[in-house]
Amino acid sequence: MAGERAHSVRTSRTAGYRPLPGVPDEMMAPDGNIRPLWGRLVAHLDRLDDERLARDLSRADRYLLDSGVFYRQYGAGQSVERPWPLSHIPVLLAEDEWQDIGQALRQRADLLERLIADLYGPNDLVASGRLPAALIAGNPEWLRPMVGIRPRGGHFLHFLAFELGRGPDGKWWVLADRTQAPSGAGYALENRVATTRAFSELFPDENVHRLAGFFRDFRDALQEQNHDPDSRVAILTPGPMNETYFEHAYIARYLGFLLLEGDDLCVAGGRLMVRTVQGLRPVEVIWRRLDGHFADPLELDSASRIGTPGMMAALRAGSVTMVNALGSGILETRALMAFLPKLAPDLAGGPLAMPNIATWWCGNATARAAVRDAPGRMVLADALTTRLPFDPSDDLTRASSLTPEELNRMLSARGGDLVAQETVTLSTTPALVDGVLVPRPMTLRVYLARTPGGWAVMPGGFARIGTGPDASAIAMQDGGAAADVWVPGRGRVPVITMTRPMGAAADSRPLPGGLPARAADNLFWLGRYVERAEGVVRLMRAYHTRLAESGKSGSDLLPGFDPLFRQMGIDPRAAIPRRLLDNLAAAIGSAGNVRDRFSPDAWSALLDIDRSARRMAPQVAPGDDAARALSALLRKLAGISGLVHENMYRFVGWRFLTIGRLHERAMSMAALLAVLCDPKAPEGALDLAIEVGDSVLTHRRRFVLNASRATVIDLLALDPMNPRALRYQVDCLREQVDLLPAANTDGALSPLARQALRLHADLATSDPDALTTEALWDLRARLASLSDVLTTTYFH
């Protein structure tokens, strides 16, 4: 905008930018000129004044916050969700360079595939002395039960990541191989969306290669391995407490895969099966985000609580394709990097196209001599470590910090346990700090996926950026940041969507099939907790409204409330009672377990209510102030119901959520009426029932006279048209229960459907006189038993 430019007479954001001595920089050439590839981005940054830039970048942050992108950080005995630390300035890489990287990594991926096939097959490399036996036999990642098992489809490796750094000579080096269950691909997608929000004007002109094609091809490749029409591709997650659970749920949603935990699965007839509310359904392709040891407590780590007993049996039977094979973690062993260059001619048909960092396994004399000769350049670590270099929890020793005698002693005493690597310097890339670009060290993470056409390489997406100029501070867990990586195409890059053109085979995705029992359980309870929270809010609002109207406090005024408070476990001294906060937390817990099935909008809304309630809790004063705060919460809760019920696909999952809500509403209405319509209830109790039952207007319209027990029971218990009435809930409950799987087999009702039908019939033929206090409590007990039957029928 011309007007803005006129008054922003400022120097370029790169004016003070100075690469570190001897360190190559991605943006700035050694002569101080901006590399041509970066020209448009730098010009764009220069065009924006500080205020405008801040506004643009905040769009990215807003996006990440709204979509709930987080990772979990562990420390000091507890774990917390951290917002995704985005470094807004993308890293730009030339298409030619990217193609070279891809070519080299395809070679490396093939080499690793042949290596692992040998390690779990004939073990020729060890037998012929090309790999030391001790490195394998003593390696906890070498999973003995996998030895001799040929993977279904013939391949061990399907999805890999490589951590790369650019050395002082400008060439790329492999810093680490990630072969077990590489994380971050989903975050790369989020980096991309967030970064394009920040640079929405620039991005279309940059002609950047899209990431979606990579994911689509991999999705299709996995679906091609899925032969049984009853089976769906699944992602196996360790669960919501895992540091990258968000990503597991995100990818499952993005690709239309099931998200499963070990306990959702069992093995029957040599096949892996998922427990669904419709019974056992086969799973033929599983993308594992769980470390190998934990996968089967029967044959691997017996202490695992997150595995599936019999998983190994299914693998032995060849009935399941696993991405990647169990035991693939062994390829992450740091000491193996010492041998890959020597193995490359045999296993990859030629020397490594991209070297890995120089590595020595100190179990042999030549390696020990090399370390002794140049201790200044060497870092020592456990030979079998699989940690990333720069991981702060990595137990490193700088060889130069030891005296020559100490080093000597360490090498001769336990050389076989040690690996030495050359210390690496990384290239730098610009990061924005206080409005100014500064060089920060970076590593690149490149993803490869196996497709029928060979290894596909994700074109960009993920770089780690250090927080300071020191390369050792780079690990994400230590507060580093992540940046998008742009690979601009020379030709026009195709815009890719996840759906294939009409008629293509891969587009005929099956309807969502079996709903995992655990997901159904969580949806049911989510419905119940949200409804319960709403019930507490309604009651508290009625209480504070009366308090405000009378201007007094004290139980003599509001005697009807006490038994209700007791019944619901509420302490009314707090305007926002503990009970409400607990219910919201429980709702978030349930929703957090099914984030792959829960819309991001509804999730944000739920978090928002929880935040508001917690913010209000210590501040709100009883009476009018509280009543208004509670009204605001009630509107937000209604918003969630809207998001869920207007937008959720009407399938089995929605049905369990709905049943949970109806069930809770019926339970609390039965209790409300039993307490407030009791003949011994204090005066005013009936009016209170009408108000908490949200039926003041209806009562006025239907009954001109004052409230009596009969009118209240009629309206709130027996009226099939009142959406707050007990009868209405039971009608809907019966309808939904009848539509559950196996509820009605050729006219024979399931025990659950039978109970719902009886409940419905009894209520439909009842009248206000028959619905005594005792009868209401009895009704409530029968509702509770309905929930028990539902649980044993569908959630076990």
Place this chain on the structure above:
Amino acid sequence: MLYRLRLSIRYAFARPTGAGRQLLRISPADLPGLQEVQQTRIAVTPLPTERGGFVDFFGNEVTELALPAGLTQVRFDMTGRVLRLAEETELDLSAAARSLAADLDQIADLGPHSPLHFLRASPRIPLAADIAAFAGAACAEARTVRQQVESLGRAIHGHMRFDARATEVDTPIADSFAGRHGVCQDFSQIMISGLRSLGIPAAYVSGFLRTIPPPGRPRLEGADAMHAWVRAWTGAEAGWCEYDPTNRCFVGADHVTIGYGRDYGDVAPVTGSMRLAGSQSGSHSVDIATED
């Protein structure tokens, strides 16, 4: 020696179980030249919904079962006839204690009987400083690896008291070593930890012991239950030898082998997972008779 074996394992559950999977390692092993299985049979009550089997990494025969839901008890019965050929030997062809490491360096084998699998700590056998120190002191005079094995076995036998009530199947070896009591599993795992800390590959052996001793010899400890002992690698020439620290003897014709592993976990007679709502209790009995 020809043996007739009978093993019976029972579990009872306080509340009916969910469906479960079990692995059984209770069949005697066929070991060319050492042990010949003439007949073996495993009965499962009630009938499993699935039954299969495989040979695990260490060469052990595994029976794989899927059990139906709703059980309050389950029972596994193994009967077999085994010809045990192994004899104790007095001959010491083992490596010098000093040169075992050099022998190990020459090994480029990852097969089931490679000593390399048995050198490091394993899930149930950590290397502990106090056991290492105990082993070092016990073996100070030993010149050959076989002498080390015998010295440590005798020292553990002297240090520990056999007590079937003192420990459970999951008692850590540090506790049984500190308490100086336990059963064959504790004796063996402590000895394995000690051997490994001396750099001697050591494996865990599960099996049986004859119930009625030969005339004139005392009844051995642990004969009425499943038994365990130690297998140690003594060098390239002599290979493996087996020692029973519970009974302070090298293993010969009185023992019948089921299988080998790094520790108890690799050869546990029953490895299972069931969805349990209440408590469970178990018992097992063994009967071995000679047949001449």
